[in-house]
Amino acid sequence: MLKTVMTPAPAFRSIAFALLGCIALAGCQSRGPDLVLDAPDGPAKRMVTQGAAKKIIAQNLTSCANTNPKMNLRVAGVGEITATDGTVITVPANTALQRKEGPLSYDLYNECNKVLPANAAAVSTDKVPVIEIDSDGEVVTGFIVADNYYELYVNGKLVSVDNTPYTPFNSAIVKFKVKRPYTMAFLLVDWDEQLGLGVEAMARLNETWYLGDGGLIAKFSDGTVTDSSWKAQTFMVGPLDSPSDVVEKGNVHFYDKLGRTYPHVKRPVCRENCYMVHYAYPKNWQSKTFNDTNWPRAYEYTDEEIGVTTLTAYTRYPEFFEGARWIWSSNLVYDNVVIARKVVR
Numbered sequence: 646m647l648k649t650v651m652t653p654a655p656a657f658r659s660i661a662f663a664l665l666g667c668i669a670l671a672g673c674q675s676r677g678p679d680l681v682l683d684a685p686d687g688p689a690k691r692m693v694t695q696g697a698a699k700k701i702i703a704q705n706l707t708s709c710a711n712t713n714p715k716m717n718l719r720v721a722g723v724g725e726i727t728a729t730d731g732t733v734i735t736v737p738a739n740t741a742l743q744r745k746e747g748p749l750s751y752d753l754y755n756e757c758n759k760v761l762p763a764n765a766a767a768v769s770t771d772k773v774p775v776i777e778i779d780s781d782g783e784v785v786t787g788f789i790v791a792d793n794y795y796e797l798y799v800n801g802k803l804v805s806v807d808n809t810p811y812t813p814f815n816s817a818i819v820k821f822k823v824k825r826p827y828t829m830a831f832l833l834v835d836w837d838e839q840l841g842l843g844v845e846a847m848a849r850l851n852e853t854w855y856l857g858d859g860g861l862i863a864k865f866s867d868g869t870v871t872d873s874s875w876k877a878q879t880f881m882v883g884p885l886d887s888p889s890d891v892v893e894k895g896n897v898h899f900y901d902k903l904g905r906t907y908p909h910v911k912r913p914v915c916r917e918n919c920y921m922v923h924y925a926y927p928k929n930w931q932s933k934t935f936n937d938t939n940w941p942r943a944y945e946y947t948d949e950e951i952g953v954t955t956l957t958a959y960t961r962y963p964e965f966f967e968g969a970r971w972i973w974s975s976n977l978v979y980d981n982v983v984i985a986r987k988v989v990r
């Protein structure tokens with residue numbers, strides 16, 4: 646059915662799809678013209694890399710004013726690696742932070758900047774800059790924690806770039822002015838040290854080949870929370886003993902055998918020869934018109950699965966995250982780059 650609406654010219658295609666959407670949802674009134682979507686994208690192009698990337702940025706992407714050695718400070722570098730099809734891929738991701746685009750996040754909690762409010766009552770949101778999407782919109786305030794890096798777009802406009810891409814773990818406040826319906830899109834990165842291999846050094850466990858994991862939790866003043874009503878797609882999977890460990894069925898990527906969370910994951914034995922499966926980002930993934938209909942839903946995770954039961958940036962402010970769920974794609978450990986999207990109606 647979708648194939649038949651993908652052939653005509655783009656304008657007609659959008660209208661045809663909107664009509665199909667009306668029939669499917671039996672609720673055309675709520676789908677105003679600004680919600681007319683592009684036809685769903687087909688499966689993304691798959692690319693495979695092997696081994697470590699070449700570092701293109703070796704120093705930390707962010708500066709940390711606090712030099713307390715007890716702080717969990719790790720260097721967020723950037724690498725480049727050539728896939729078997731010749732595509733040069735930036736790892737762990739090509740971020741707005743390294744391109745120096747967009748407003749840096751406003752700290753809720755940040756050890757580097759020594760912003761450490763004792764509790765929610767000690768936090769003021771008065772000075773958080775309001776990013777304007779719609780001049781006649783309402784101001785929405787949000788609280789965000791990401792393991793490890795996020796950039797947030799609202800209707801395609803970049804509104805907040807995580808100022809601490811790796812560690813120490815930080816949290817942020819964002820404000821934007823927008824009219825409903827609007828679309829939020831997060832690019833999320835589980836950062837690592839062994840760029841291209843998706844593994845990190847875990848001093849606490851005396852391990853240098855630790856498979857890191859991800860996670861995002863956010864709550865907004867208009868009632869929007871992260872949960873399984875969001876869509877979440879993965880764009881970098883690994884490290885893998887074999888690229889054939891990952892199988893695609895349309896837009897869904899399968900590798901359940903590897904385990905989805907700690908401590909259930911199966912660890913690869915490939916070390917520096919590990920493979921990574923990458924997928925090309927769809928054009929306009931940040932935008933309001935990008936159609937994520939065929940993307941998988943986000944998976945919800947517990948504090949224990951994410952490993953944040955003692956994470957101060959989060960646990961100090963339960964009021965700010967009440968009712969929100971930690972989300973990621975289906976695999977918390979192997980999926981290192983994830984895009985999460987939500988249409989707020």
Ligand SMILES: [Ca+2]
Nearest residue numbers: 793794807809
């Ligand atoms: Ca961060």
Ligand SMILES: [Ca+2]
Nearest residue numbers: 792835857858
């Ligand atoms: Ca991580």
Ligand SMILES: [Ca+2]
Nearest residue numbers: 835857858978
């Ligand atoms: Ca990982």
